[in-house]
Amino acid sequence: MSKINLRPHHLLCIQKYTGHGYDENFTNNMNKLVEAIRTNPDYRVELVEGGDRLCASCPNFTEGKCKEVDKVKSMDEKVLKVCEFSYGDADSWNSFAKVAAGIFDTPQFEEICGTCQWAELCRNTRIM
Ligand code: SF4
Incomplete structure (x- = not known):
């Protein structure tokens, strides 16, 4: 099975994604990735520093x-710290996502995502 590289904070963005993105190209790519992950939660993910698949x-x-x-x-660094992950860690999407989801609805979410342009949307989006 192929593996995707993700920067750590995208473990949060993907779980709260509701079809909104920076432009059409970005949204098309995000749609494909989210579909692949939702179809196969065991999809392999590697955490990387810097630019990733998204x-x-x-x-x-x-x-x-x-x-x-x-x-x-x-x-990225705050997500690594809170989740006790490191760059280079590789695991299933599901395993990473479960741990990262523990950030939602906590003060850490505000600390990590509070200044992001999508923060309000994400606050109001329940994950599946
Ligand atoms: S380039 Fe920046 S804004 Fe765009 S997906 Fe990557 S981290 Fe997010």
């Missing part, structure tokens, strides 16, 4: 990095 189709990803690199790096 960043690759994001309009904010230019010259090999996110235009909000400091902000997203901090989000």
Whole structure:
């Protein structure tokens, strides 16, 4: 089975995804990824530092990095710390997602995601 690389905070974004993205290209890519994961929760994931499978189709990803690199790096590192994950960890989507979901509805969610443009949408979205 193929493996996807994800930056850690995307473990949160994917679970709260409701079809909204930065542009059509990004949303199409996200739709495909979410469909693949929901069809097969055992999908292999590796946690990576920097740009990942989602960043690759994001309009904010230019010259090999996110235009909000400091902000997203901090989000990634907070997710790693709270979940006790490390860059390079590999496991099933389901295993990572279950642990990361423990962040939702806690003060840590506000600390990690509170300044993101999608935060209000995510606060109001229940995960399945
Ligand atoms: S490039 Fe930045 S804004 Fe775009 S998906 Fe990656 S981390 Fe998110």
